[in-house]
Amino acid sequence: MTYCVGVLVEEGLVMVADTRTNAGLDDISTYRKLHHFNVPGERVMMLASAGNLSITQSVLSMLQEGVPGEEDDEPPQKLVEAPTMFQAAQLIGRAIRRVRAIEKDGFEAANIRFSISLLFGGQIGNGEMRLYLIYSAGNFIECSTDAPFLQIGEHKYGKPILDRAVRYTTELYDALKVSLVSMDSTMRSNLGVGLPIDIALVRRNALTLEVNHRIEAGEGYFHDLRERWSAALRAAHRAIPRPPYGPADK
């Protein structure tokens, strides 16, 4: 399994992704799922992936080497050459459709579902900072200011805290903190999501990564965050009065 979350607030963008992949419970590995396509001062783009690893890797490689054009005379285009975030998201969608066209027959023969989802966020030049969720069909949606986060993979365990704690006006490092709490909730309820965790943080208009860090098992801050959160939850439900409901009325 995978869990990745992106939060786009007023001050900037945070992305957090786990690194655990599994082909069955007895075949677990660590793979980076959070990728950067940066030209400092010109653009900063991040792509987090969930789904079939062979598909996500092929899509990434195609975005690095150049996605073939849809017309014969159209030259291949690399992700770092896209002029706007919207056109970059379109290019990713095209790469997904290309990979599907190549793999379709083999996947059908082996009865494997073509499954991929991507979070794509960043900023190019003076353009708006954007965060997109791109689906298996290559179509995509954009993050809104009303619900300023998007998730892929095993998203339900970590959603309640985001629903409650993240607003468009939330400060950037608080958004990172809440994303880590959301990741912790997911890791605790689904063993298929695990450490290390990759995190990235970009301030609006900075056009370069302010944080690009991997949290390894046993790291002090994250360990402390998990302990404090657990203790706070226990204290929180203890502080609520007991239900007043009495003996049955029938």
Add this chain to the structure above:
Amino acid sequence: MTYCVGVLVEEGLVMVADTRTNAGLDDISTYRKLHHFNVPGERVMMLASAGNLSITQSVLSMLQEGVPGEEDDEPPQKLVEAPTMFQAAQLIGRAIRRVRAIEKDGFEAANIRFSISLLFGGQIGNGEMRLYLIYSAGNFIECSTDAPFLQIGEHKYGKPILDRAVRYTTELYDALKVSLVSMDSTMRSNLGVGLPIDIALVRRNALTLEVNHRIEAGEGYFHDLRERWSAALRAAHRAIPRPPYGPADK
């Protein structure tokens, strides 16, 4: 959607179920999903249902009127006649298989999935108090003391708090309180789960319901619980120090 949770602790059993059913987002109704089969002093049994409403209602009616025997000379048996909780769970499994045999062709023709899951808990006479999760195939699992709760329906949003806060030694009314917090988390993240909520509480060896209550919209205690929980979560993540991660190393 549906969310039901059962918690079996040392002191007894709690069951909580929402009441919202929907055939599409534009066709939402209120149906009781938590049912009682009680003979005070002799037995107390509770059944919470998720899945296709026509199936769950047919299974319930069959359990009330009598499930046909599997052999021709075997008389129909009612749920309230089962001699032990294990045999009662087996009888429910048989009822599900019976309904499936009746509905199978029609469901296949209409391309409807035969989907049902049930939480079944209670105690008969001097027997052990039990809590079972019964699947569409009629097979079932039993709740353990290591993880003293079972859930059906939209279970992921409400699982993190149960994982953290419920132990076999948790007091009975605390188990009810945490179940209500779990229900609140689910209702907040999935609009298909909603008020009113039915709750039931049985003390071990009491053989009668101690609480049998419906929480309606606007009820003071539940409203207060939701507010306090929200406030506590906000305070909890604010109390965690900010991430110490600095400018990117690349």
